[in-house]
Amino acid sequence: MAKAMVLILLFCILMVSPSAANTIGVNWGVLSTHPIHPSFVVQMLKDNGIQKVKLFDADSWTVNTLAGTGIEVMLGIPNYQLQRLANKYSHAKDWVQQNVTKHLYEGGVDIKYVAVGNEPFLKSYNGSFLKSTFPALQNIQKALDEAGHGDQIKATVPLNADVYESASNKPSDGKFRNDIKDLMTDMVKYLKSINSVLVVNIYPFLCLYQNSYFPKEFAFFDGGANPVQDKNISYTNVFDANYDTLVWTLKKAGVPDLKIVVGEVGWPTDGDKNANFQSAQKFYDGLFKKLASNKGTPLRPGGLDVYLFGLIDENAKSIQPGNFERHWGIFTYDGKPKFPMDLSGKGNGKLLVPVKGVQYLESQWCVLKEDMKDNSLVGQNMDYACSLGDCTSLTKGSSCSQLDERHRTSYAFNMYFQINDQSVEACDFQGLATITKTNATVGNCLFPIQIVSAGHSLNLASAATSFVVTLLILFSLL
Numbered sequence: 102m103a104k105a106m107v108l109i110l111l112f113c114i115l116m117v118s119p120s121a122a123n124t125i126g127v128n129w130g131v132l133s134t135h136p137i138h139p140s141f142v143v144q145m146l147k148d149n150g151i152q153k154v155k156l157f158d159a160d161s162w163t164v165n166t167l168a169g170t171g172i173e174v175m176l177g178i179p180n181y182q183l184q185r186l187a188n189k190y191s192h193a194k195d196w197v198q199q200n201v202t203k204h205l206y207e208g209g210v211d212i213k214y215v216a217v218g219n220e221p222f223l224k225s226y227n228g229s230f231l232k233s234t235f236p237a238l239q240n241i242q243k244a245l246d247e248a249g250h251g252d253q254i255k256a257t258v259p260l261n262a263d264v265y266e267s268a269s270n271k272p273s274d275g276k277f278r279n280d281i282k283d284l285m286t287d288m289v290k291y292l293k294s295i296n297s298v299l300v301v302n303i304y305p306f307l308c309l310y311q312n313s314y315f316p317k318e319f320a321f322f323d324g325g326a327n328p329v330q331d332k333n334i335s336y337t338n339v340f341d342a343n344y345d346t347l348v349w350t351l352k353k354a355g356v357p358d359l360k361i362v363v364g365e366v367g368w369p370t371d372g373d374k375n376a377n378f379q380s381a382q383k384f385y386d387g388l389f390k391k392l393a394s395n396k397g398t399p400l401r402p403g404g405l406d407v408y409l410f411g412l413i414d415e416n417a418k419s420i421q422p423g424n425f426e427r428h429w430g431i432f433t434y435d436g437k438p439k440f441p442m443d444l445s446g447k448g449n450g451k452l453l454v455p456v457k458g459v460q461y462l463e464s465q466w467c468v469l470k471e472d473m474k475d476n477s478l479v480g481q482n483m484d485y486a487c488s489l490g491d492c493t494s495l496t497k498g499s500s501c502s503q504l505d506e507r508h509r510t511s512y513a514f515n516m517y518f519q520i521n522d523q524s525v526e527a528c529d530f531q532g533l534a535t536i537t538k539t540n541a542t543v544g545n546c547l548f549p550i551q552i553v554s555a556g557h558s559l560n561l562a563s564a565a566t567s568f569v570v571t572l573l574i575l576f577s578l579l
């Protein structure tokens with residue numbers, strides 16, 4: 102257990118952070134082969150009373166659909182654009198003109214923040230964005246100011262919590278990571294000076310994923326784990342401990358009252374043994390209750406400002422960080438809440454309602470033929486299907502992990518077939534496969550029917566930057 106506790110802070114203090122107004126936002130990523138039409142999504146946000154969204158780029162199709170809704174928007178700038186924006190102020194000026202000013206007409210888009218980069222200081226990026234991020238941030242804010250938006254719209258940088266750490270495992274020993282200490286100190290002082298916020302992503306799930314010694318209950322909010330004692334404060338969950346490690350860090354950096362926003366927090370539902378509906382529901386129930394209580398953290402009592410990650414499952418995300426990456430949505434790929442969810446945290450609030458208007462492809466599935474005699478070609482065809490389709494639900498401990506070989510193959514074939522819009526050629530596999538009208542679903546393992554894609558927008562640049570996770574991301578994707 103002692104060992105477990107040390108590891109908590111080594112790994113998990115790597116992720117954290119909330120702040121003031123206690124409103125729940127969502128991260129709307131679009132790395133999906135079959136995105137739902139943005140206007141349906143926006144209507145769903147309104148139906149559910151969701152008042153804030155965080156985007157990973159400034160794609161005008163998405164941003165335009167938010168016009169006139171009153172929904173507060175955080176626009177994003179992908180990491181690959183940082184260098185350009187840092188190099189030349191005029192590029193930042195153009196960016197603001199094209200992606201901000203354009204939307205600020207009467208009845209336009211309620212833009213509140215511009216997120217400059219996404220977790221640019223992740224260790225796994227090997228320092229690629231250390232030089233460009235801060236100048237890009239300053240250029241964007243300057244351009245916002247010059248365009249006359251600076252009072253309403255603030256630039257910031259969403260950070261992974263690996264920008265700070267605590268060697269002792271106590272929040273009070275929190276400090277910025279050594280290699281970026283000066284940079285971070287300058288940057289938080291700057292954020293304070295422009296009256297902006299610090300955005301940090303917190304992932305208790307990853308504590309469990311990355312560390313088999315991590316005391317499971319400490320990832321949730323229900324108590325039941327050995328608390329971490331820090332002076333007179335007893336921490337019962339890793340979220341609070343991480344958040345307060347940041348609070349200490351900011352205090353030592355000379356900006357004790359810089360506002361903190363949790364840019365991403367959530368729990369995936371498939372692709373790992375700890376990623377399932379049950380754990381996700383437990384996590385969210387605890388989180389929403391905590392938010393409703395307005396208790397904040399021991400060092401920052403009061404409301405917390407958080408954005409859930411994420412809104413809808415994204416089947417085209419890189420699984421480099423883990424097979425759970427495509428399953429972060431609180432909504433399924435076709436816009437249904439994964440389980441009853443009451444964002445109000447009061448237990449009597451409205452439950453999330455689904456996206457309306459989603460259209461499905463035909464009710465037909467691609468499966469392995471029944472009368473197969475020669476199985477020698479199955480393996481390679483399954484590998485092919487999985488390399489282009491999404492087989493993450495077959496992962497050990499996941500929703501389809503119990504299938505036998507035959508059904509596993511059918512699952513893979515079907516995922517490939519659906520992703521290819523059910524084209525007849527996509528259900529051949531050297532003659533092994535056949536199309537059936539009989540629902541191929543096996544038990545809890547759903548064989549999905551894909552939706553009619555809204556087309557557009559599989560932006561691989563933002564693919565690489567929109568997922569969150571810590572140490573494993575491949576820079577090469579950028």
Ligand SMILES: *[C@@H]1O[C@H](CO)[C@@H](O)[C@H](O)[C@H]1NC(C)=O
Nearest residue numbers: 158159160161195196199200
């Ligand atoms: C505006 O944002 C879009 C989407 O993120 C980006 O592709 C484009 O380059 C931006 N415009 C400018 C002038 O930088």
Ligand SMILES: *[C@@H]1O[C@H](CO)[C@@H](O)[C@H](O)[C@H]1NC(C)=O
Nearest residue numbers: 331332333334335398399400
């Ligand atoms: C812990 O001690 C500090 C000062 O020593 C005090 O301000 C604070 O209220 C105490 N917190 C708790 C939870 O007792």
Ligand SMILES: *[C@@H]1O[C@H](CO)[C@@H](O)[C@H](O)[C@H]1NC(C)=O
Nearest residue numbers: 464540541542544547548550
């Ligand atoms: C197939 O069956 C599953 C399990 O009963 C169900 O959830 C799913 O909606 C069905 N699919 C279609 C297209 O009817």
Ligand SMILES: *[C@@H]1O[C@H](CO)[C@@H](O)[C@H](O)[C@H]1NC(C)=O
Nearest residue numbers: 225226227229574575576577
């Ligand atoms: C970072 O450095 C490590 C070790 O040298 C290397 O394996 C990895 O590919 C590098 N990643 C990037 C994004 O350059």
